[in-house]
Amino acid sequence: MSSYKTAGSQDITSSSVVGAPCWVSLTTRDMRAAEEFYHAVLGWEWRTGRLGDEYRFASVGGVPVAGVSAVETLGQATAAWTPFFAASSADETVARSRERGGTTAVGPLSFPPGRAALLADRDGAVFGIWEGELVADWQQWRRAAPAFMELHTRDVFDAAIFYAEILGWASEGAGSCEVHYEGEEVVLRSQGDVVARIHAGAVGSAPDPAIRPHWQVHFTVDDVEACARAALAHGGSVLRGGTRATEAAVLGDPDGARFVVDPWPVRGDA
Template sequence: MPMRDTPWPAGTPCWVDYGAADLAAAKEFYAALLGWEYTGGDEEFGGYLNAEKDGAQVAGLGPQMDPDDPPRWTTYFATDDAAATVTRIREAGGTVVVEPMEVGPLGTMVVALDPQGHPFGLWQSGEHTGVQRYNEPGSLVWNEAAVDDPDAARAFYGAVFGFRFEAIPAGEGYTTFATGGDPLGGLGGAVPGVPKGWSTCFAVTSTDGAVATVTSAGGKVLLPAEDTEYGRFAVVADPWGASFSVMEVPAG
């Protein structure tokens, strides 16, 4: 039962959240799919919710802030110094969309675009340290980017976060990234039929069951379930078009 309640090391994907076109319906959809319950929703934080699994926070949901920006899952990387990381983002050719913004005592957030236009976030922990439960059903298990120019993306994210990259055997150019020992996520070329940019993968007990839940609720299958050496995997989209993936892992 992997748990963490202290700040994540800089460069680690530490949080994911979702800007919902229909927050009430999205809550029901993800609760049915991943077994989530919710806390928060305070007006002072714009109705933002923490999704929890067995009492530990695993993701965030909030109202869609820009109706012209499609619903999506956003990956946030931990930082010890949001201002310094913003400087590196700009120096490496990225764009800062939301400047470092204190969210009360919870922490400081940033939203940025990489040079290929893909959004990502930064989170400098305060009282909110990010994901508390991970790598088990109903929680975050992996983050990866699919881009047109993987070499350029590796140069950018390497400059911003100090990542080192390691190729996956027979991975057709796919690499993992890390700052220390274990891989933190992956980066590779664009895949036909799957949206580009950062994607979020949630662990589930049954990939086929999760796909059935998604489709019965009006979602779509973007990449059918297939067995990999890491587990059975599929890419789906929720009823509002936000894509994510599911990976079968053993129950804790």
């Protein structure tokens, strides 16, 4: 994953922000369409790293912010954005997930200079973990394309316990994420930033993947309405919102992957 480095970037490892989201990655059938769409909607530039043409890196101002991998066929799976969380040990994190009822889809696999795995929690929400050198300095990544993650799940507290136990949330370790219960939500903070939220309301057997437990990636933008118009103009869809600058919009890319654009500032950081 971290095969793209910018000039002057520091070698920051996952251990420095353990438990926090540290990367987002898109799986799609059509790499070219995805590149054109996200360039138009979010202004991203694209380049290839050492992983070759089948994994491309998006950047903002020279800072890598996201990746996209091309998969010719996804079978019954849908194109989707996946958040990756920093882990001090991929092997230990995968083992803890399995012990607590999670499943392992892929890995851990080596992608020098690190290791990655793709997992699902007890309710089936898919997420990734990354151990090793980060693609970019974590604070640079946060500033270049401000993002946070939302987990829509059936049981907020059960989910919070699962992730806390496998990712070290609210532990005494250096750099551990803070967990706060605010109303019926769980809010995760790292280095003072809101980086994730957990909501209830998902239905495990729902036929619509947007209703089943899942992680949703949010990107903060200056102009939500402009993003919505660009999405429609480049083969995407506006699933909710997009008519008011002060409200978030749920967008779909040409392959159906859903994401949210939020007006600045990041929700929860105001």
